Amino acid sequence: MSISDKTKKIIDEADRYGAHNYHPLPVVLCRGEGVWVWDVDGKKYLDCLSAYSAVNQGHCHPRIVKALVEQSSKFSLSSRAFHNDQMGSFLKAICEFSGFEKALPMNSGAxxxxTAIKALRKWGYLKKGVAAEQAEIIVCSNNFHGRTVSIVSFSSEEGYREGFGPFTPGFKIISYNDLQAFEEAITKNTVAFLLEPIQGEAGILIPDKGYLKGVQQICKKNNVMLAVDEIQTGLGRTGRDFCFQHELSENPDVLILGKAISGGLYPVSVMLASEEILGVFKPGQHGSTFGGNPLGSRVAAEALAVIKDEKLSQRAAQLGEGFIAKLKTISSSHVEEVRGLGLMIAIEIKKSSGPARPFCEKLQALGVLAKETHGQSIRLAPPLVIKQEELDWLFEQIKSVL
Ligand SMILES: Cc1ncc(COP(=O)(O)O)c(C=O)c1O
Incomplete structure (x- = not known):
């Protein structure tokens, strides 16, 4: 695709001075409003990535911007050496919204x-009676939970690990969507099962109906904590407040949130659990200079209120169902499968048609920003504030490219 001199200059600068740890589409964005973003040449695009679901509320939501501006000019950071007047009310709001007893705020999803790994290991030693240094956490192949050394230690993706060892021990990888493999992997040292209710980065892989329910039953039977990473699936994306609610009538033991918890305006993440689990931390055993700061707390409290007030989970459910059904009607020799839940959707391109990236580049030319995932899938995850007319327009662009 031809790009302007202005765009080229900015990309060249980033390439020259930045590490090449991403492979972005050749577009330079400088403005966002709702579902739309603009590049430096003034071209407008519908954002179908939503910063990997961090802007479920839409870009620069006026209520969240107002909260950020007001709070940033009043008080931004105190560190946890002192109390601040915003953290408690945010934690109360997210605990009441999710039905968990306690929350521990951090910054990034990873x-x-x-934080969950530390809490669960300590819970294993203090409460379950696991022998020192023996705690095991079971995870799934094709997982994505972030990029730190401990997290890539249990990745099954060689590209995420190669050259970054030595790795953190204490993790066991089993196949996703396989209850028997889970049951067989449990030992007396198993403290937790950590999983995504839909594997997002792996290409929007949805497990069979009943899988999560089965997992919860096995966890209960074996005194193993169920830790659900909803950093990408949570907060409305799949058509429920949390994806696990499609199956579970009772909360998991641990819920991990990030991304949309602050509507894309400030990095905030949170681990939610019971007093029994989060109570294991004593002063000095865990923390973060910015975690729970007043600016992030105020922004996140407002971002959460927007999700509730604008009924974004219900919107995602209604709009997503119709959109997925419509996408399935497209007859194209390139499409292997359309799958999704709510507004978390993947169009898988047949291997014989080549990778998904050229399709994403064609969509870009038509004013749609979508990123390929794992080679073959076009990921569609627009902000949940998207309107029906905008989805109809998006459908026409996708249809013409396919
Ligand atoms: C399921 C899941 N967990 C964890 C992360 C890591 O979050 P962060 O990039 O904020 O560290 C991501 C990010 O894509 C994710 O999708």
């Missing part, structure tokens, strides 16, 4: 996952 940090919240690390």
């Amino acid at each position: 940090e919240a996952v690390e």
Whole structure:
């Protein structure tokens, strides 16, 4: 695709001075509003990635921007050495919204996952009676929980691991969507099962109906904590407040949130659990300079209120169902499968048609920003504030490219 001199200059600068740890589409964005983003040449695009579901509320939501501006000019950071007047009310709001007893705020998603790993290991030693240094956490192949050394230690994706060892021990990888494999992997040292209710980065892989329910039953039977990573699936994306609610009538033991918890305006993440689990941390055993800061807390409280007030989970359910059904009507020799839940959708391109990236580049030319996932899938996850007319327009663009 031809790009302007202005765009080329900015991309060249980033390439020259930045590490090449991403392979972005050749577009330079400088403005966002709702579901739309604009590049530096003034071209408008419908954002179908939503910053990997971090902007479920839409870009620069006016209520969240207002909260950020007001709070940033009043008080931004105190560190946890002192109390601040915003953290408690945010934690109360997210606990009441999710039905968990306690929450521990961090910044990135990976940090919240690390927090869960630490809490679950300590719970294993203090409450379950696992022998020192023996705690095991079971995870799934094709998982994605972030990029820290401990987290890539249990990735099954060689590209995420190669050259980054030595790795953290204490994890066991089993296949996803396989209850028997889970049951067989449990030992007396198993403290937790950590999984995504839909594997997002793996290409929107949806397990069979009944899988999560079965997992919860096995966890209960074996005194193994169920830790659900909803950093990508949570907060409305799949048509429920949390994806696990499609199956479970009772909360898992641990819930990990990030991304949309702050509507894309500030990095906030949170680990939610019972007093029994989060109570294992004593002062000095875990923390973060920015975790729970007043600015992030105020922004996240507002971002959560927007999800509730604008009924974004219900929107995703209604709009997503119709959109997925319509996508399935497209007759194209390139399409292997359309799958999704709510507004978390993948169009898998047949191997014989080549990778998904050229399709994404064609969509870009038509004003749609969508990113390929794992080579063959076009991921569609627009902000949940998208309107029916906008989805109809998106459908026409996708149809013409396919
Ligand atoms: C399911 C899941 N867990 C964890 C993460 C890591 O979050 P972060 O990039 O904020 O560290 C992601 C990010 O894509 C994710 O999708």
